[in-house]
Amino acid sequence: MKKTKVIVFVFLLVSALVMFISTTHISAQNIDFKLDGEQIDQDVLKDSQAEINSVLPKIARALAKPLINYITNLPMGSHPGSVIHQGGGDYHVTHPSVDFNNGNGINTTVIKSATGYGQDIFRPYMQRNGIFGLGTAGIEIFRNGVQLDDRVVRSNQTFDYKIPGGYNTEYGGYEIHYAVHDSQRWTPKMYYININPPCTQCQTSFDGEINDITTNHVMKDNRIYVKQSENTASKNSVSYSPILTMDELYTEFYDDKTKELTNQTKKIAPGSQIVIDDVIMELTYNKEKGFTTLNFNSEYPELDYHSIYFKGDLSSEYEIGDSLTLVFELVKTEEINGNTFVELDYNLQAEKNDEYPSLDAFVKK
Numbered sequence: 001m002k003k004t005k006v007i008v009f010v011f012l013l014v015s016a017l018v019m020f021i022s023t024t025h026i027s028a029q030n031i032d033f034k035l036d037g038e039q040i041d042q043d044v045l046k047d048s049q050a051e052i053n054s055v056l057p058k059i060a061r062a063l064a065k066p067l068i069n070y071i072t073n074l075p076m077g078s079h080p081g082s083v084i085h086q087g088g089g090d091y092h093v094t095h096p097s098v099d100f101n102n103g104n105g106i107n108t109t110v111i112k113s114a115t116g117y118g119q120d121i122f123r124p125y126m127q128r129n130g131i132f133g134l135g136t137a138g139i140e141i142f143r144n145g146v147q148l149d150d151r152v153v154r155s156n157q158t159f160d161y162k163i164p165g166g167y168n169t170e171y172g173g174y175e176i177h178y179a180v181h182d183s184q185r186w187t188p189k190m191y192y193i194n195i196n197p198p199c200t201q202c203q204t205s206f207d208g209e210i211n212d213i214t215t216n217h218v219m220k221d222n223r224i225y226v227k228q229s230e231n232t233a234s235k236n237s238v239s240y241s242p243i244l245t246m247d248e249l250y251t252e253f254y255d256d257k258t259k260e261l262t263n264q265t266k267k268i269a270p271g272s273q274i275v276i277d278d279v280i281m282e283l284t285y286n287k288e289k290g291f292t293t294l295n296f297n298s299e300y301p302e303l304d305y306h307s308i309y310f311k312g313d314l315s316s317e318y319e320i321g322d323s324l325t326l327v328f329e330l331v332k333t334e335e336i337n338g339n340t341f342v343e344l345d346y347n348l349q350a351e352k353n354d355e356y357p358s359l360d361a362f363v364k365k
Helices: 002-024 042-063 246-253 345-353
Strands: 082-087 090-094 109-117 121-128 137-143 146-153 170-179 185-193 217-220 223-226 273-286 291-297 305-311 323-336 339-344
Touching (some): 042 082, 042 090, 042 109, 042 185, 109 121, 109 185, 121 170, 170 185, 217 323, 246 273, 246 291, 246 305, 323 345, 339 345
Antiparallel strands (some): 082 090, 090 185, 137 146, 217 223, 273 323, 291 305, 323 339
């Protein structure tokens, strides 16, 4: 009788723990553990699940801490981490977007504190907040003041840092430094990938990349592609040529459900010509770097303007209040797991040449 009561008690305790974890984190998608390419026996995973769950909340709490202002070394209370539990010990964390170098007390760098377990992976990246643009971000990883990794990345380009040390051994003192040297708005993000369940027979090696790392993210060649949560026009075979404002074009790429800029469109199919007809709200010339920024109205609270950048000084040709008509092509860039991803030809040209395009290539004659 006593044995039966103990079994019932343990069952209730485990059930309560599982319910607690599932209600404190958003469940997305389980990523199966594999050993030498074969599926690990599910009974082995079940045996280790209680131990896995016992460490997850601590990781989540560390990831949820606000960013730190590099200049003041103080937490940025308005920039906490929003943590999503992916299942299997994996987490995705995103912070509110950061205005770098805009005279708001934030210079080039913000810092994220992190705690991890041996052989797990930090996968940091940044997303530029705008449908047009060029530029790179710097991501550095430190532990106890010592630099361990230093990368220059483009928007949504990521890399993996594998935490050295023993399996299921906690290692604190990590910092991820996100840096942008231009006056731009970027969103710091990161994946925490649990590679090894904390049991000897479940220790696995990471080989290859993980696709469909969330319900709306896929990865290829160390670049994250963001899907729309609803059906998209990127799968359509019929193209059309809409005339839009900058705000309407942003809406095409923006997912209202996930509040994220995506690499798919809602209505416009690949191959379509897109005509933008809008009014210039602000114009500035960067003499040092030789490009002009044109700003257009935005109805999105996270964006003061929709900005586009062109090579050279346009201040003698255009002024605030002028109407401007631009023509772009929506280009199919990737097909991954049946998902089509697209990009504007403006961005493809800018990235290929590593400089902002000339206005003449896109202005309607």
